[in-house]
Amino acid sequence: MIDELPDDAAAELVSDMRAILRHRLAMRRRSAAEARPWPPSWFGAAAGSSPDIARRSEEILRDELGRRQ
Template identity: 45%
Template sequence: MSTPKDEMHALIDSLPDEVAADVLRDFQRLRRRLEAREERPWPPAWFGSVGGSQSPGSGVPADG
């Protein structure tokens, strides 16, 4: 049984050189997006550092 990477290699090997260059750029963009996502964990460290309000209509009981 082939793995997804094996299948990707076979597909890339079957592409004409002109198309392979476009696919390479797409893969590079995807890799940069994934790396950026890994560098920016969610939620950020500052998330939740400011207390919220318990104003009427906020869905949070005022008495707590």
């Protein structure tokens, strides 16, 4: 899209884009620096499956990795 703009119009957008990018970077830095509760609110939101995959992990790996193709 920017290729379709005349050079003088594109040049006018540079300062606006820099301001937008500076603002986005500041928001990301602020968000990353904020303390977050642990565990997050969504933690444990879904019910576990039955049978539990963690309990069966060795069995599943043995079955899958032991297959010949």
